[in-house]
Each structure stands twice: as C-alpha cells, then as structure tokens.
Amino acid sequence: MSKDFKQKLKENWENFTASERKIATYLMHNIRELPFETATSVGKRVGVSPMTVGRFMRALGYASLGDLKEEIRGDNTWRHFYKPQEQVKDADEVDAHLQAETRGLASAHALARTKAWKNIIKLLVSADQVSVASFQHSTFLGLGLAKLLQQVRPRVAFSDGSDAAYPDLLLDSTKNSCVVLIDMRRYFKQFRTIAERVVERKIPLVLITDTDCYWAPEVTPHVLMVEASEVWHSFSAVSSLFSLIVADVSKESGDVMDRLSEINELRQDLVGYLGAGPGRPPKSR
Incomplete structure (x- = not known):
C-alpha cells in the first residue's frame, strides 16, 4: 500500500464517519484485491453505496478509486511494515540501533x-x-x-x-x-x-x-x-x-x-x- 495513502487514512481516521471507517478498514486489509475491485463491489462488501465510496476517495484527494489503483500499481504492499533503519553518515551503526531501541x-x-x-x-x-x-x-x-x-x-x-x-x-x-x-x-x-x-x-x-x-x-x-x-x-x-x-x-x-x-x-x-x-x-x- 502506498505510504502516502496509509498516512492519509491515519491522519483522518478520527474525522471519518462510520461508513468511511468501513471503507478505510476494507481497503487497508484487502489492498491486494484492489485491482479487481470497483466502487460498486467495494460498496457491496462493506454495506455502503458506490457514491459513498466515490465521495470518500475524493475526500482523500483521489478523483476515483481508479486513481488509487494506479498509485499502488507495482507497489510491494508489505514493505512499508518493514521500515529500514535510518542510515546516518559517519555514525556508528550500533549507536543508531541503540537510539531506535531507546x-x-x-x-x-x-x-x-x-x-x-x-x-x-x-x-x-x-x-x-x-x-x-x-x-x-x-x-x-x-x-x-x-x-x-x-x-x-x-x-x-x-x-x-x-x-x-x-x-x-x-x-x-x-x-x-x-x-x-x-x-x-x-x-x-x-x-x-x-x-x-x-x-x-x-x-x-x-x-x-x-x-x-x-x-x-x-x-x-x-x-x-x-x-x-x-x-x-x-x-x-x-x-x-x-x-x-x-x-x-x-x-x-x-x-x-x-x-x-x-x-x-x-x-x-x-x-x-x-x-x-x-x-x-x-x-x-
């Protein structure tokens, strides 16, 4: 999943309606199936109308669900969970690890x-x-x-x-x-x-x-x-x-x-x- 999309969901979660949270939850947990989905199919799965799905996508800055599908095309959806440790030039790697642990x-x-x-x-x-x-x-x-x-x-x-x-x-x-x-x-x-x-x-x-x-x-x-x-x-x-x-x-x-x-x-x-x-x-x- 696009890191930007995930961040948008986290930043706006408290402002989402109950219907929007259903959509967000479904997208977060079924991102691999998104290429095969439409606003209609997503709406049926979470119990909202296709228009609600469309409004939700536009509120997040996408013209449609298709725009999101294009954004994540080719993205390795698991990688954002495995954050590479920050590389600091001329810094001791052990110290960098210690700072992250701390x-x-x-x-x-x-x-x-x-x-x-x-x-x-x-x-x-x-x-x-x-x-x-x-x-x-x-x-x-x-x-x-x-x-x-x-x-x-x-x-x-x-x-x-x-x-x-x-x-x-x-x-x-x-x-x-x-x-x-x-x-x-x-x-x-x-x-x-x-x-x-x-x-x-x-x-x-x-x-x-x-x-x-x-x-x-x-x-x-x-x-x-x-x-x-x-x-x-x-x-x-x-x-x-x-x-x-x-x-x-x-x-x-x-x-x-x-x-x-x-x-x-x-x-x-x-x-x-x-x-x-x-x-x-x-x-x-």
Whole structure:
C-alpha cells in the first residue's frame, strides 16, 4: 500500500464517519484485491453505496478509486511494515540501533502513565482467568507474557490456536475473564477476527500491538500500542512493556511471594535446580 495513502487514512481516521471507517478498514486489509475491485463491489462488501465510496476517495484527494489503483500499481504492499533503519553518515551503526531501541523503550514506559494502563492492570488482576494468544512472528511474545503472568497470579493460559478455532479462548472465557491478544507489524487476519469475536461474546479484551495498528482502539478501549519500531526484528520495547505489566500486576495483587515460593518448591521437588559446580560452594547470602 502506498505510504502516502496509509498516512492519509491515519491522519483522518478520527474525522471519518462510520461508513468511511468501513471503507478505510476494507481497503487497508484487502489492498491486494484492489485491482479487481470497483466502487460498486467495494460498496457491496462493506454495506455502503458506490457514491459513498466515490465521495470518500475524493475526500482523500483521489478523483476515483481508479486513481488509487494506479498509485499502488507495482507497489510491494508489505514493505512499508518493514521500515529500514535510518542510515546516518559517519555514525556508528550500533549507536543508531541503540537510539531506535531507546525510542521504543521510551514509548513503552510512557504507556505505563496512562489511564488505559491502570484499567488494564486492574482487569488483569481481577479477572477470574486470563487467556493470552499471539500470532505469526509475535507468537513467542504471547507465550512469554503468559508464562510471566503465571508466576504472579493463578489461572493464566496461553492459547496456541493449534486447531485455528480457539475454542479454549472463546468458549471457556466469560464476562469475568480477560483475553489478551498480541500482534505486531503485518497484522494477521485472525488477530482482528478473533478480537471481534471476543467482543461479540462480551469478554473483556486487551490488545497489545504497535502504533501502526490504527483500528485497535475501535475494537476495545483496552489497548497498549508501542511505537512501531524502525528495527523490524526488534521486540525489546514489547519485552519491556511485559516487564512493567507483570511488576504492576504483582503490586496490585498484594504479596505474591507466597505463590512464588510454592512454585519454586514444586520445581525443586519435581524437577530440581542445578547447584554450584564441583569444588564451588554456594554463595552465602
């Protein structure tokens, strides 16, 4: 998708009508099919008239849908999600990488000062169970968050989606539960589809994503959006966000040391820990 077109949608999103948001959402998620679409076909798919589609395109500065199709012709629609790191002449590449990472970390910590953050922590503490799911290259993030939360509260599970229908997440959660969905950059279709199914079932939903995911606040008020990283393979900001979440859940849950002690006793009893190496006594505390 043209970067200019994407930027236009993001800049004008708050001013769009409900019908215009339907059109924008469809175009964002079905850009590959656009060469085969007309104003009439788009209108039918989203439930608006062809004239509404035409007015929407003109409001964005295009004479018609055809103009947009011409603009994106030959564009590799996935590339804008993978932002190349800025090249700075005569600068240390490691320093440039560090600066990009630092901006991401700052954005994650800024989220911990928001009203939305407080509501999300309260939800994660009070829910009778927490189900976490994540998608594509973000899969390991969801597993990591679930494992961390299991240390500080009971009844936390990672839903691996092995049967693609997520019955454990959709059928076993209630209005007293909480579902956390995680995805970054190119957003898997399942990410939004499952999010909408969770909301339809009136299950409290938390979305953890990046600032390019413009539609997330439309689905749920419980959204944490870290700055879209210039280093596409970096997840340090999200990892830091998870650390902050677990710290605040621990604080709001009261004394979690009893739970941690019992977990460690079980591990020692059932699995065991490595002691000090031969000839090296354990360090005194």
